[in-house]
Amino acid sequence: MSYCFNPDCxxxxxxxxxxxxxxxxSTLLLQKRYQARQEIGLGGMSRTFLGIDLGNQxxxxxxxxxxxxxxxxxxxxxxxxLFHQEALRLQELGEHDRIPSLLASFEQEGxxxxxxxxxxxxxxAEELAEQGPFSExxxxxxxxxxLPILAFLHNHHIIHRDLKPENIIRRQxxxxxxxxxxxxxxxxxxxxxxxxxxxxxxxxxxxxxxxxGGKAYPASDLYSLGVTCIHLLTQVPxxxxxxxxxxxxxxxxxxxxxxxxxSDQLATILDKLLQDLVQNRYQSAEEVLKKLTESSPTLxxxxxxxxxxxxxxxxxxxxxxxxxxxxxNWIELALVSQPENxxxxxxxxxxxxxxxxPNAPAQTHSILSFKSGRNKNNNSEENVSQLSQxxxxxxxxxxxxxxxxxxxxxxxxxxxxxxxxxxxxxxxxGQLLHRFLAHRDLVNTVAIHPNGHRLVSGSFxxxxxxxxxxxxxxxxxxxxxxxxxxxxxxxxxxxxxxxxDGCIIASASEDKTLKLWxxxxxELLYRLDExxxxxxxxxxxxxxxxxxxxxxxxxYEPHPQNSLxxxxxxxxxxxxxxxxxxxxxxxxxxxxxxxxxxxxxxxQKMLASGSGDQTIKLWNFYTGETLHTLKGHDDEIxxxxxxxxxxxxxxxxxxxxxxxxxxxxxxPLGRLLKTLAAYPPVAFTPDSQTLVxxxxxxxxxxxxxx
Numbered sequence: 001m002s003y004c005f006n007p008d009c010x011x012x013x014x015x016x017x018x019x020x021x022x023x024x025x026s027t028l029l030l031q032k033r034y035q036a037r038q039e040i041g042l043g044g045m046s047r048t049f050l051g052i053d054l055g056n057q058x059x060x061x062x063x064x065x066x067x068x069x070x071x072x073x074x075x076x077x078x079x080x081x082l083f084h085q086e087a088l089r090l091q092e093l094g095e096h097d098r099i100p101s102l103l104a105s106f107e108q109e110g111x112x113x114x115x116x117x118x119x120x121x122x123x124x125a126e127e128l129a130e131q132g133p134f135s136e137x138x139x140x141x142x143x144x145x146x147l148p149i150l151a152f153l154h155n156h157h158i159i160h161r162d163l164k165p166e167n168i169i170r171r172q173x174x175x176x177x178x179x180x181x182x183x184x185x186x187x188x189x190x191x192x193x194x195x196x197x198x199x200x201x202x203x204x205x206x207x208x209x210x211x212x213g214g215k216a217y218p219a220s221d222l223y224s225l226g227v228t229c230i231h232l233l234t235q236v237p238x239x240x241x242x243x244x245x246x247x248x249x250x251x252x253x254x255x256x257x258x259x260x261x262x263s264d265q266l267a268t269i270l271d272k273l274l275q276d277l278v279q280n281r282y283q284s285a286e287e288v289l290k291k292l293t294e295s296s297p298t299l300x301x302x303x304x305x306x307x308x309x310x311x312x313x314x315x316x317x318x319x320x321x322x323x324x325x326x327x328x329n330w331i332e333l334a335l336v337s338q339p340e341n342x343x344x345x346x347x348x349x350x351x352x353x354x355x356x357x358p359n360a361p362a363q364t365h366s367i368l369s370f371k372s373g374r375n376k377n378n379n380s381e382e383n384v385s386q387l388s389q390x391x392x393x394x395x396x397x398x399x400x401x402x403x404x405x406x407x408x409x410x411x412x413x414x415x416x417x418x419x420x421x422x423x424x425x426x427x428x429x430g431q432l433l434h435r436f437l438a439h440r441d442l443v444n445t446v447a448i449h450p451n452g453h454r455l456v457s458g459s460f461x462x463x464x465x466x467x468x469x470x471x472x473x474x475x476x477x478x479x480x481x482x483x484x485x486x487x488x489x490x491x492x493x494x495x496x497x498x499x500x501d502g503c504i505i506a507s508a509s510e511d512k513t514l515k516l517w518x519x520x521x522x523e524l525l526y527r528l529d530e531x532x533x534x535x536x537x538x539x540x541x542x543x544x545x546x547x548x549x550x551x552x553x554x555x556y557e558p559h560p561q562n563s564l565x566x567x568x569x570x571x572x573x574x575x576x577x578x579x580x581x582x583x584x585x586x587x588x589x590x591x592x593x594x595x596x597x598x599x600x601x602x603x604q605k606m607l608a609s610g611s612g613d614q615t616i617k618l619w620n621f622y623t624g625e626t627l628h629t630l631k632g633h634d635d636e637i638x639x640x641x642x643x644x645x646x647x648x649x650x651x652x653x654x655x656x657x658x659x660x661x662x663x664x665x666x667x668p669l670g671r672l673l674k675t676l677a678a679y680p681p682v683a684f685t686p687d688s689q690t691l692v693x694x695x696x697x698x699x700x701x702x703x704x705x706x
Contacts, residue, residue, distance in 0.1 A: 002028045003036035003049060005111065007067045012039075029054070030108055034115055036063055050118070053103070060118040061103060067111045096152050097462075097490060098145075098171075098178045119180065121172040124165035124232060134232040136262040142168075142229065143292055145177040148440075150221055151285040152485070153179075159216040163224035164205045165231060204238030208276055219281040222288060226273025234258060249274055266292075396423055396432050397698030403445045404683040404692055404700070407452045412469070413692060414455055415700055416443030422457055424469065427685070427692075427702065434472045438465055445495045449519070450502045456519070458493030462486040464507055466522065478507075478522040480515070488515065495537045499563040504579060506565055508535035514567050516579065528577065530584055533570035537597050540565040541604045541621075566607060568595030574609055574619075590617055590626050599642045599649070601663075608649055608663075610637035616651050618663065618670065630661055630670045639680035643688035648673075648705075650691055652680035658693055660705075676703075 004012035004021040011023040016037070019028055029035055033055035041048030049063040104115040124142075128134070134142070146168065153160060160167075160179065167181045207223040209215045227238050230251040234241065235258065241251045251274075252267065269291055275281045282288045399418035406413055406427065413425040422436040422443055441460035448455055454475065455467040464487035466476035478487040487493060491510025498505055498519065505517040514528040514535055541564045563579045574588035574595055593612030600607055606627065607619045616630040616637060635655040642649050647664040658678040662671040678701055679694035688705075695701040 001037055003039060004028060005030070005036060005049075005065060005109075007047070007065075007111075026109070030063070030113055030115075031104065031106060034061065034063055034104070034113075051115075053115070060120070062100070062116040062118050064114040064116070065111050066113075096149065096486075098149055098176060099152075100178065100180055119169045119171055119178045121169045121178070123180075124168045124170065124228070127170060128165060128232055128235060133235045133258050133260050134229075135260065136266055139229050139233060139262070139266065140292070142177060142232070143225075143288070146179065146225060147285040147289045147292075149177075149179050150218070150225070151289075154218040154221070154285060155485075159218065160221050160224075161206070161210060161216050162202055163221050163228060164202050165228055168228070204242075207278075209278055217278055218285070219278045219283055222273050222282055222285065223275075226270050229270055230255075230274070233260060233262065391704075392430050392702040393695065394425055394430050394432075394700035394702065395698070396435075397421065397700075399442070399698050400679070401681065401694040401698060401700055402443055404681050404694075405446045405448045405455070406683050406685055406692065407448050408450060408686060409452060410685045410687055410690075412448075412452070413700070413702075414446045414448060416446040416457055416459075417698060418442040419698065420459075422446060422455070422467070424472070425700075427690075430702070436467055436472070436474070438474055439463065441492075444493060447496045447498050447505075449498055450500060454502075454519070456496050456498070456505055458487070458496045458507055460492040462488050462490075462492060462509075464488075464493055464496060464505070464517070466519070476522045478505075478517055478524070480524055488513065491534070494535065495539075497538050497540050497565070499540050499565070499579065501563070504563065506538045506540065506567075508538040508567055510534045512569075514538060514577070526579075526582065528567075528582065528584075530575060531567065531569040531571055531573065534594075535567050535569045536594060537568040538565060539598045539600060541600050564604075566598050566600070568598050568609060570594040572611070572613075574598065574607070576621075586624055588619055588624055590619075590629075591615070593636070596636065596638045597640045599640050601642055602644055602646045606663075608640055608642060610640040610651055612636040614653070616640060616649070616661075616670075628669045630672075632659055632672055632675075633657060639682045641682045641684050643684040644686050645688040648684070648688065650682040650684065650693075652678065652682045652693060654680070658682060658691075660691075678703075 002014045002016050002018055004014060004024060004026055005028070006012070006021065006024050006026040009021060009024040009026065012021070014022055014028060016035075020026070021028055033053060034051055035054055036049035036051045038050045039047060040050050047065045047067070049065070051061050051063040052058045053061050100117040100119055102114065102116055104113075106113055122130070150160070162181060163179075167179065169178045169180055170176070171178050203211070205224045205227045207220050209217070210220050227249075230241060230249065231238055234251055234254040236251075236254045241249050241254060255262070269288065272280070272282055273288070282291070394413075394415075397415065397417040397419050401415050401417050403416040404413065411427060412433070413427040415423050415425065417423070420437070420439050420442060422439075423432060424434040424436070425431065426433055436457075439457065439459040439461055443457055443459050445458040446455060448469075453468070453470055455469050456464060457467065458464050463485070464478040465474060466478070467473070468475045479485075480487050480489055487507065488509035488511050490513075493507055493509050495508040496505060503519060504525070505519045507515045507517065509515070512529060512531050512533060512535060514531075515524060516526040516528070517523065518525055564585075565577050565579070567575050567577065569575075572591045572593060572595060574591075575584040576586050576588070577584050588607075588609075591609065591611040591613050595609050595611050597610040598607065600621070605621055607621045609617050609619065611617070614631070614633045614635065614637060618627040618630070619625065620627055630651070633651065633653040635653040635657075637651050637653045639652045640649060642663070647662065649661040649663045649670075650658060651661065652658045656677060656679050658676040660673045660676070662673050663669060676693075679696070681694055683692045684690070685692070691703045691705055693701045693703070
């Protein structure tokens with residue numbers, strides 16, 4: 001069905017292939033591309049439609065219409081002001097993946113229109129009506145997800161001013177919360193001393209300063225969030241929770257009537273959010289989040305905001321709800337105690353299949369990973385060696401190590417961890433030299449400049465940061481757009497790599513793109529988007545001296561600065577690129593699952609790849625031919641590395657097994673030498689004499705090979 005935009009049309013429904021309304025003769029297309037299918041909201045001077053974008057593969061969108069018909073000039077002027085205000089806010093805030101993007105804003109036939117990204121899912125008012133009162137774990141989940149969004153708004157000097165269940169959508173694809181409706185959001189550069197403005201907000205959810213004087217602070221949004229929480233806990237409308245005689249919100253007595261209970265810690269947090277006086281409330285979203293994690297042992301050890309992890313109390317697992325909500329998505333369970341001993345979790349493992357996010361390490365009690373349809377293998381038939389002789393343990397991280405990088409001279413080691421920190425070590429002595437703190441989520445990837453003076457890191461928080469290793473300070477933050485806080489706005493950064501000359505940094509992201517940056521000033525140079533799924537790894541060749549043979553087949557242009565690099569993706573493909581070209585030179589096809597890791601041989605004649613299909617493939621880099629497929633792992637291969645002498649390949653899989661392979665010409669290609677009990681990631685020292693791997697409980701294992 002195509003819906004007519006004319007507010008005076010008596011019969012607005014039309015057939016979906018009709019361009020002109022059969023009743024009033026109005027056009028049914030906006031800007032010759034946006035078509036309304038259904039009216040979903042009506043109020044005052046505005047209407048909201050669910051529509052489709054015919055110019056973008058008929059993707060769903062939200063169309064907001066502002067009509068001046070029948071309204072006085074003063075009110076009309078205010079409506080126009082709000083229209084432009086919402087357009088401006090959405091344009092500014094669209095960098096955040098949990099705020100709808102603005103697709104278009106324009107005027108047509110006397111009406112103003114906003115076209116926004118459509119977020120499939122239920123708002124919390126609908127979820128409350130369908131499922132009943134929220135439990136404490138669900139309120140914790142809401143706070144953990146929404147507080148970082150509010151922090152983002154407030155850091156951009158914007159107050160939402162209308163936070164309520166109807167304006168929070170649980171996104172269908174990943175169950176994350178999205179904040180919508182910025183029609184009355186207000187910007188003020190001096191956010192803690194706003195001037196009096198228009199009285200706005202929804203009665204019951206808006207605080208006194210907003211209703212009485214039109215003022216709004218960050219604490220005003222926090223008050224509305226508190227009211228939203230007690231409404232979801234009690235299923236009682238806010239106006240019915242207010243005691244006119246005492247002037248208090250008597251929500252806890254209503255909570256008792258539902259038979260629902262919450263901890264004293266959460267009740268204390270909610271009470272402070274709901275204080276009448278602004279000065280008595282929390283003053284920032286970060287302050288609430290800190291208090292929330294301090295008050296909960298589970299959250300304090302496992303939670304980092306703006307993350308993809310889902311949190312479950314170790315005393316109330318709610319296994320059935322978990323599987324019902326998340327079995328179609330990539331998730332990770334994070335618990336403090338040993339969950340394998342918890343009966344609910346044991347039953348869950350026995351009866352359900354769960355998928356987890358890529359690269360999720362499985363080496364600690366606090367983070368468990370099980371792949372759908374796959375049983376953990378105990379490797380009882382293999383000769384698994386414990387790393388003991390000439391073994392050094394580096395201890396300091398409080399969560400699994402996600403990435404390793406070794407300096408060009410072999411003296412320093414850098415590790416990135418799920419504890420959100422980066423640590424600098426003396427690899428010869430094992431001494432911890434420094435801890436870098438700036439990322440707000442787990443650190444997926446680190447790389448050291450070829451001269452050893454600089455470090456770059458990428459994180460689940462979607463940022464890329466550069467560090468000065470000599471001064472041990474942050475050197476730069478890479479921005480994908482002017483004013484954007486994120487290097488990759490659409491998802492986590494999975495990998496970073498320096499070009500051989502150190503001038504270029506490549507980054508691979510969950511948003512399916514590769515980006516090339518000027519390492520000197522963080523300028524974005526190129527954006528490459530040929531992959532159809534998450535880009536999980538990227539690596540540069542070490543030299544271009546022997547690549548003239550590529551010229552004939554792949555139009556390679558030899559030049560000192562024309563670095564070649566490779567990327568691997570969740571689409572199972574490997575693409576070969578040349579710096580300065582927006583299209584890949586060629587694609588390697590052969591893996592049947594995600595490509596997690598890539599490594600060039602020192603002479604660059606061979607490229608190795610590790611995959612979720614449990615194999616390592618060795619490719620002839622010149623021809624694209626598969627030289628050999630190494631088999632032996634019983635789980636996804638998350639990390640591979642080739643020694644600098646080109647003789648050894650190390651591979652590490654999710655189940656905690658590292659294998660050493662001989663890839664020299666003196667033996668059959670890919671002969672298995674040894675199987676070790678260790679974890680991803682893996683890295684060789686420049687002299688090829690030492691292997692560094694992940695260990696249990698955030699440890700790093702340094703093993704002399706000879």
